[in-house]
Amino acid sequence: MxxxxxxxxxxxxxxxxxxxxxxxxxxxxxxxxxxxxxxxxxxxxxxxxxxxxxxxxxxxxxxxxxxxxxxxxxxxxxxxxxxxxxxxxxxxxxxxxxxxxxxxxxxxxxxxxxxxxxxxxxxxxxxxxxxxxxxxxxxxWTWASPGKTSRGRQYIARAVFDLLDDGYGSVTLEIRSTSNGALLSRTAPHLAFSTQRGFERSAASIRWVAKDAVTFHPYIGLLRDPGEIVALRVDDPAPDSSLVRPALWPRLPDVDAPKGDTSRYPxxxxxxxxxxxxxxxxxxxx
Known part of the structure; x- marks a missing residue:
């Protein structure tokens, strides 16, 4: 073949x-x-x-x-x-x-x-x-993971990834209502790995730890070290919707790297x- x-x-x-x-x-x-x-x-x-x-x-x-x-x-x-x-x-x-x-x-x-x-x-x-x-x-390149429903099936959690221009991902975890799809809460953007397979590993880590609380690991690299854990509750206040993970720039002595720029593609x-x-x-x- x-x-x-x-x-x-x-x-x-x-x-x-x-x-x-x-x-x-x-x-x-x-x-x-x-x-x-x-x-x-x-x-x-x-x-x-x-x-x-x-x-x-x-x-x-x-x-x-x-x-x-x-x-x-x-x-x-x-x-x-x-x-x-x-x-x-x-x-x-x-x-x-x-x-x-x-x-x-x-x-x-x-x-x-x-x-x-x-x-x-x-x-x-x-x-x-x-x-x-x-x-x-x-x-x-953006990708939203399959949703995982809560124990009472009232809520669904998913991770939304965006591959930024610095070669690494940005991810937010969100909780929505299963009845009408309304966004109930969302995390601030976190650093994610640089490949689609890395995104999928992070998405697989989503766990409902209570009827109204979920956790996940935003960054899981090639060594599959889960690293940081992020928690989100249904009633957590949503961050500013304009927030984007700050860019990662190479640090060289002869390069003036932009600092504090939070645009999607600086x-x-x-x-x-x-x-x-x-x-x-x-x-x-x-």
Whole structure:
């Protein structure tokens, strides 16, 4: 049976919240932003049914382009274990606005698949639909867990996750009425892990500990250490609905990292940098 492409991701797919994921800040921010874009693109792949040599496709990130080069160069190749790609990006990716950087990530992902399309028999229409799927969701990844009902079946609790531009999740736990779905109480945003599987591990930890009280672990990483536990009661006052988990920024001595910015996708003070164009080349078998 021929496998179908079911996941596309940028390497590294995860990293420390407060340390660079790659050797450069540009590569770091590209990889972090790619988390939300690639999760949404991967969702679209489930319905696309693209035949592939392997179910996963990895894009290596963080390599600097030649001095003076303004565009990103992406080499697409076929190895013994499947297809892959490597990007050489010009400096300045970290200075893009969050949504411009997300569009740049999508340009790279889209370019890789279009370069492979004639070699794999993929239609342009299918790739158009995949791109439209990501753009139609604002280049974001959000997920609400299945609900768990209370002992008396009056209430239902669920966790709502949002993958932020720093590559990590933000999660709130909420309690709703089972009779009309009304929101009764909700926690403030908490740090969640950086992958969908991490979100699912946290959601599985939701427990009703009384008829009107529920607990869960917002962050469960690769080692499955449950860490912090958060409790919520039906009559707890809801926090300000505009609250968003503060951004996690790499701390470098030569970088002025934004401080105290609580917008969903924090923007740099100066965002005059244009989004690099993407040039792709199929190298063939390596």
């Amino acid at each position: 021929v496998p179908t492409l079911s996941r596309i991701y940028v390497w590294p797919p995860i990293g420390w919240p407060d340390k660079l994921w790659t050797a450069t800040l540009d590569g770091d921010m590209f990889a972090r932003t790619a988390r939300r874009v690639c999760e949404r693109y991967t969702e679209g792949l489930a319905a696309a049914g693209l035949p592939a040599r392997r179910r996963e496709l990895q894009i290596g990130s963080g390599t600097l382009a030649e001095p003076g080069e303004a565009d990103a160069s992406v080499v697409v190749f076929t190895a013994a274990d499947g297809d892959g790609a490597r990007i050489d990006m010009p400096p300045g990716v970290a200075a893009l606005t969050a949504q411009e950087r997300a569009m740049f990530v999508l340009d790279v992902v889209d370019g890789v698949l279009r370069e492979l399309a004639p070699h794999r028999g993929w239609s342009a229409a299918a790739l158009d639909q995949l791109r439209a799927h990501v753009e139609g969701h604002d280049l974001s 923007e740099p003070e100066s965002a005059a940098q244009r989004r690099p164009a993407v040039r792709t080349t199929y190298f063939g078998r390596v």
